[in-house]
Amino acid sequence: MMQTYISILRGINVSGKNLLKMTDLKKLYEQLSFQQVSTYIQSGNVVFVASEQKTETLAERISHQIKSTYGYDVPVLVRTIEHWQNIVANNPFAKDASKDPAFLHVTFLAAAPESNHPDAILSKAMEGEEIHITPEAVYLYCPHGYGRTKLNNTFLEARLGVSATTRNWKTTQKLLEIAQNIQQ
Incomplete structure (x- = not known):
C-alpha cells in the first residue's frame, strides 16, 4: 500500500x-x-x-x-x-486570534523527549514568548522573531535530549x- x-x-x-x-x-x-x-x-x-x-x-x-x-x-x-495533520491540529497557539501566525514555529522531535525540564526551558524565554512541549513537537510563539529567541532548535535538542528540526508555521x-x- x-x-x-x-x-x-x-x-x-x-x-x-x-x-x-x-x-x-x-x-x-x-x-x-x-x-x-x-x-x-x-x-x-x-x-x-x-x-x-x-x-x-x-x-x-x-x-x-x-x-x-x-x-x-x-x-x-x-x-x-x-x-503531520495531528501536529498541525494540536498547535495551541494557532487557535489564539491574538497570536500573529508569522511568529509561530514548530520544532519537530525525532522521538519523545528523554527529559523535560519545563522550568529550565521556560527560564530562557524572552518576555512574550510562549512554549508548549508535547512528545512529538514543541510549539513556539516568538513575537520578537525566531532569530532572536533562545528557545532555538539547538537549545531544545540539548534540553530535551532528542534530535529535532524547526519550521515556521507557514511552512508547516x-x-x-x-x-x-x-x-x-
Whole structure:
C-alpha cells in the first residue's frame, strides 16, 4: 500500500553549509524509488509517496543516501500525513486570534523527549514568548522573531535530549497542503 510522507531535513543550505539544490534532492528521492516527489523552499522539505514503511526506516534510507552521494551527515525526520495533520491540529497557539501566525514555529522531535525540564526551558524565554512541549513537537510563539529567541532548535535538542528540526508555521501548513494535494 502506498502512503504519503513528509520529510524535513536539518542543517542543509544554512549559512553556506551542506549545500544541496532542491532539484538534486528531488532526484535523490526518486533514486530511492519514491514517487510524486515535491520539494518546498530551499531548506530540505520534501513530500513524497512510498510503499508503506516505518518512518524511521525511511529517514535512515534518505540520510544514508545523502551521506553516500554528498558526504553530508544530515538528520532526517519523516512523518506520515496523518501524523503531520495531528501536529498541525494540536498547535495551541494557532487557535489564539491574538497570536500573529508569522511568529509561530514548530520544532519537530525525532522521538519523545528523554527529559523535560519545563522550568529550565521556560527560564530562557524572552518576555512574550510562549512554549508548549508535547512528545512529538514543541510549539513556539516568538513575537520578537525566531532569530532572536533562545528557545532555538539547538537549545531544545540539548534540553530535551532528542534530535529535532524547526519550521515556521507557514511552512508547516504548506507542507500539509502539498501532501493533501498529492494524496487526492
